[in-house]
Amino acid sequence: MIVRIWGTRGSYPVARAEMLRYGGNTTCVEVRVGDSCIILDAGTGLRQLGEALGREARPPRTINLLITHTHWDHIIGFPFFEPISQPQNRINIYGLQRTQSSLRKTIANALSDPLMPISLEDLRAEMTFHEIHEGLAFQLDTQVRVCTARANHPYRALAYRIEADGAALVFIPDTGPFHTVLFDDERIEWTGSPTPNTDEELRALAEMRAQIVDLARGADWLIYDSQFTDAQYTRFPHWGHSTAAQAREIAEEAGVGQLLMFHHDPHHTDAQIDAMLEELQTTCDSELIITAAYEGMELRKGERSS
Amino acid sequence: MKMQFWGVRGYVPTPGAEYLRYGGNTCCTALYGADGDLVVIDSGTGFCQLGDMLMGREFGRGGGKMTLLISHTYWDHILGLPFPGLVHIPGNRLHIYGPDSTRGSLEMVYNGMLSPVYSPVYGLAHIGATHSFQPISTEPFMVGGMRVRALPLSRRNHSPIWAYRVEEANRAMVYITDVRYTNDQIWNQAVQFAAGAQVLVHSAPYTRQEQVEDYGHSRVEDAIELAQEANVERLEIFHHAPTRTDDQLDTLVSSYRRQLMDEESPLIFDAAREGLIVDV
Numbered sequence: 001m002i003v004r005i006w007g008t009r010g011s012y013p014v015a016r017a018e019m020l021r022y023g024g025n026t027t028c029v030e031v032r033v034g035d036s037c038i039i040l041d042a043g044t045g046l047r048q049l050g051e052a053l054g055r056e057a058r059p060p061r062t063i064n065l066l067i068t069h070t071h072w073d074h075i076i077g078f079p080f081f082e083p084i085s086q087p088q089n090r091i092n093i094y095g096l097q098r099t100q101s102s103l104r105k106t107i108a109n110a111l112s113d114p115l116m117p118i119s120l121e122d123l124r125a126e127m128t129f130h131e132i133h134e135g136l137a138f139q140l141d142t143q144v145r146v147c148t149a150r151a152n153h154p155y156r157a158l159a160y161r162i163e164a165d166g167a168a169l170v171f172i173p174d175t176g177p178f179h180t181v182l183f184d185d186e187r188i189e190w191t192g193s194p195t196p197n198t199d200e201e202l203r204a205l206a207e208m209r210a211q212i213v214d215l216a217r218g219a220d221w222l223i224y225d226s227q228f229t230d231a232q233y234t235r236f237p238h239w240g241h242s243t244a245a246q247a248r249e250i251a252e253e254a255g256v257g258q259l260l261m262f263h264h265d266p267h268h269t270d271a272q273i274d275a276m277l278e279e280l281q282t283t284c285d286s287e288l289i290i291t292a293a294y295e296g297m298e299l300r301k302g303e304r305s306s
Numbered sequence: 307m308k309m310q311f312w313g314v315r316g317y318v319p320t321p322g323a324e325y326l327r328y329g330g331n332t333c334c335t336a337l338y339g340a341d342g343d344l345v346v347i348d349s350g351t352g353f354c355q356l357g358d359m360l361m362g363r364e365f366g367r368g369g370g371k372m373t374l375l376i377s378h379t380y381w382d383h384i385l386g387l388p389f390p391g392l393v394h395i396p397g398n399r400l401h402i403y404g405p406d407s408t409r410g411s412l413e414m415v416y417n418g419m420l421s422p423v424y425s426p427v428y429g430l431a432h433i434g435a436t437h438s439f440q441p442i443s444t445e446p447f448m449v450g451g452m453r454v455r456a457l458p459l460s461r462r463n464h465s466p467i468w469a470y471r472v473e474e475a476n477r478a479m480v481y482i483t484d485v486r487y488t489n490d491q492i493w494n495q496a497v498q499f500a501a502g503a504q505v506l507v508h509s510a511p512y513t514r515q516e517q518v519e520d521y522g523h524s525r526v527e528d529a530i531e532l533a534q535e536a537n538v539e540r541l542e543i544f545h546h547a548p549t550r551t552d553d554q555l556d557t558l559v560s561s562y563r564r565q566l567m568d569e570e571s572p573l574i575f576d577a578a579r580e581g582l583i584v585d586v
Binding site: 011012013014015019020023025044071079080098106109115116154187240266 | 315317320321326329330331351355378379384385386389407415418419422426428432462463548580
């Protein structure tokens with residue numbers, strides 16, 4: 001399995017000199033296993049990934065795009081992904097099933113007038129939408145296994161586990177912690193101080209957390225929401241993002257090999273992310289390898305280096 | 307009146323070392339009037355950077371006021387709106403003008419963009435700042451000492467695309483984006499609208515030579531011709547293509563400047579850069 005990181009930023013893309021090292025593109029991760037090409041999220045990093053695929057000697061003709069949720073920072077790269085306009089390509093798009101709107105309609109509406117001049121029907125690649133839900137396990141291209149869980153994020157989001165070839169990657173770019181605010185489809189009104197949770201909410205949170213830990217269990221790599229410092233979390237617990245320490249707690253409990261801090265805050269400079277990473281590493285008393293994902297990062301297991 | 311670019315990129319933001327000097331944020335231009343009034347044209351991701359800067363002013367305390375003019379509602383002109391802290395601070399006032407489309411009013415488009423499937427804001431109702439949406443018309447209006455005129459110059463499918471002219475003390479800045487001069491009528495309207503402006507900000511992502519398939523934009527050469535015919539003093543092309551690196555833009559700028567010098571044209575030609583302040 002080869003994993004390449006094309007976008008690490010959360011909320012919105014940032015184009016600033018002091019953020020170049022970790023990168024300003026929003027979330028997008030490429031996973032390659034043999035002939036299979038899987039892409040996690042369609043943030044702005046997807047544009048450069050599309051260009052890179054075009055430069056390959058034999059570009060993949062089937063691309064599986066797994067979307068955690070359709071907030072802008074996770075879909076903004078989609079119309080700028082060159083393979084969608086090439087007739088020989090088949091693009092399978094996976095995302096959360098909702099009663100409110102189909103996945104196809106959500107993407108189609110975002111791309112079409114008056115927000116964009118594109119109609120899905122005009123795109124030359126063959127586009128298939130697959131609506132999925134949490135707690136699912138399915139095969140892609142026979143050799144890749146995908147599992148899903150629910151992340152604790154406003155309007156709900158999916159978490160993915162990709163397993164193939166003896167390697168496992170878990171991708172949870174957007175999730176809040178599981179001790180207090182339970183996110184669902186309704187907006188959480190934040191009054192500045194937490195409202196006491198009902199027993200039912202606490203049970204649901206504990207269950208969701210258990211599923212997330214299960215999903216991440218023994219993975220080689222866990223890419224996990226680490227947007228906030230502790231001080232930020234205290235101010236914005238209703239945004240559905242975690243602190244780096246909360247990410248580490250999940251990683252340690254799930255016994256993963258390496259944690260990759262991800263979904264970097266759009267205001268955090270390289271120096272600040274360095275400091276968050278160092279703090280997390282120096283206070284870590286387990287075997288866990290802790291890193292912060294950066295644009296251009298590559299991870300490999302079980303594939304011969306080319 | 308001073309003008310400052312906060313986002314000059316077209317289509318999609320381009321973070322990256324090779325785009326840093328001209329900038330990777332999408333369309334956003336600010337105008338500061340002599341009396342301190344603020345007019346902002348378009349709210350691409352450049353609006354996030356502008357918003358961060360404004361937090362150090364009255365906006366940080368909930369006492370800020372801005373007039374936002376929207377040319378049209380494609381992503382690269384609106385997506386930055388909900389992110390800056392200032393739009394969530396009660397007391398700040400945002401007056402937003404822009405075109406209704408045949409698929410819904412400007413307000414409906416923004417509300418849809420902020421709906422929970424796309425945004426954690428859950429709709430306009432949860433924007434903390436006081437905000438109003440006003441369909442733009444050709445009737446001129448004042449923002450402090452600045453006079454704003456608007457013109458529906460072109461349209462694409464269901465979306466009309468408006469141009470803006472902002473004047474103060476007999477000096478004018480004209481903003482034209484996403485237009486293709488497909489007939490003389492559009493051309494003549496644009497010439498008239500830009501006539502005598504000190505600065506023309508015009509989208510021009512490609513040159514004629516490049517022959518890129520893009521039906522929504524005019525070319526660098528069109529923008530130059532328009533500026534010359536309208537007797538504009540200074541042309542700032544913007545809406546740079548996402549593939550256009552800083553070095554390529556440098557080369558492009560010097561080649562057109564040389565050409566203008568050879569023609570003995572008085573036009574000042576430039577490619578807009580994030581952060582650049584132009585004294586109109």
